[in-house]
Amino acid sequence: MNREIVVTGGSAGIGYAIAAAFVREGDRVTVTGRRESVLTEAAALLGARAVSFDAGDPEAVEAACAQLPDRVDVLVNNAGGNTDFEREDGADLKALETAWLANLRANLFTAALVTAGLRDRLADQGRVVTIGSIAARTGAGSYGWSKAALELWNAEVAREFGPRGITANIVAPGLVVDTEFFHGKLTAERQETLIGNTMTKRAGRPEDIAEVVRFLASPEAGHVTGQVLHVNGGAYVSRG
Numbered sequence: 001m002n003r004e005i006v007v008t009g010g011s012a013g014i015g016y017a018i019a020a021a022f023v024r025e026g027d028r029v030t031v032t033g034r035r036e037s038v039l040t041e042a043a044a045l046l047g048a049r050a051v052s053f054d055a056g057d058p059e060a061v062e063a064a065c066a067q068l069p070d071r072v073d074v075l076v077n078n079a080g081g082n083t084d085f086e087r088e089d090g091a092d093l094k095a096l097e098t099a100w101l102a103n104l105r106a107n108l109f110t111a112a113l114v115t116a117g118l119r120d121r122l123a124d125q126g127r128v129v130t131i132g133s134i135a136a137r138t139g140a141g142s143y144g145w146s147k148a149a150l151e152l153w154n155a156e157v158a159r160e161f162g163p164r165g166i167t168a169n170i171v172a173p174g175l176v177v178d179t180e181f182f183h184g185k186l187t188a189e190r191q192e193t194l195i196g197n198t199m200t201k202r203a204g205r206p207e208d209i210a211e212v213v214r215f216l217a218s219p220e221a222g223h224v225t226g227q228v229l230h231v232n233g234g235a236y237v238s239r240g
């Protein structure tokens, strides 16, 4: 379609599948991520541009903006993850504060900073799609809280950009396998439980999410904005 697409966290998992879907559409895609070698390899496989930076660090985002396209038709805020998988357990208040801030930075700040950095480059009729989580509705500690905050932030973005025909929506996955999300800590038992919670009796795949993002980014989805679209096989049923 010849659009300029930016996918944060496009070097692995869901973001990689999203980037691949846009490449297949004939768009020009820029993928981002922190690990430069992983990102460069992914970009080469995709046929995309690579810009490496930490999307949760304001100074890094500001510096990276110089390398991002001058006009952005579709911004996909996909970078994120549950930082609790990477931390040591600690019960003292300082450790809790550190853990909560880490999840806010990883999931809320990443989207808010990159969107703010690119706000004046978003094309009229453009699209902002942000990856939330089922955890925003079902819990999961500070990871869930950070994804819940993202839903309120998205509503504000949709309101601000709406008059320019720009939509902003959240896609909220349930369990998605073939990603690095769980850092090898998802037990077979837990996976069985999560699959058992679905109506489809299967785990999600990155492509399940990518296809919904592709629709929200399409010209046909121009009247869908400020929404949360759940892609979880029925594991959580949204009623508003």
Ligand SMILES: NC(=O)c1ccc[n+]([C@@H]2O[C@H](COP(=O)([O-])OP(=O)(O)OC[C@H]3O[C@@H](n4cnc5c(N)ncnc54)[C@H](OP(=O)(O)O)[C@@H]3O)[C@@H](O)[C@H]2O)c1
Residues within 6 Å of the ligand: 008, 009, 010, 011, 012, 013, 014, 015, 032, 033, 034, 035, 036, 038, 053, 054, 055, 056, 078, 079, 080, 081, 082, 106, 110, 131, 132, 133, 134, 172, 173, 174, 175, 176, 177, 178, 179, 180, 181
């Ligand atoms: N997999 C699931 O079951 C699931 C379920 C619900 C929601 N989600 C959400 O889906 C999104 C994608 O996750 P995934 O499952 O595809 O995980 P993943 O395989 O770990 O991929 C995450 C991607 O984001 C990048 N990234 C993470 N933090 C970043 C940061 N601060 N700045 C720049 N890039 C960053 C990673 O690269 P670097 O590490 O090199 O930066 C990687 O490319 C996340 O927002 C996650 O919360 C996943």
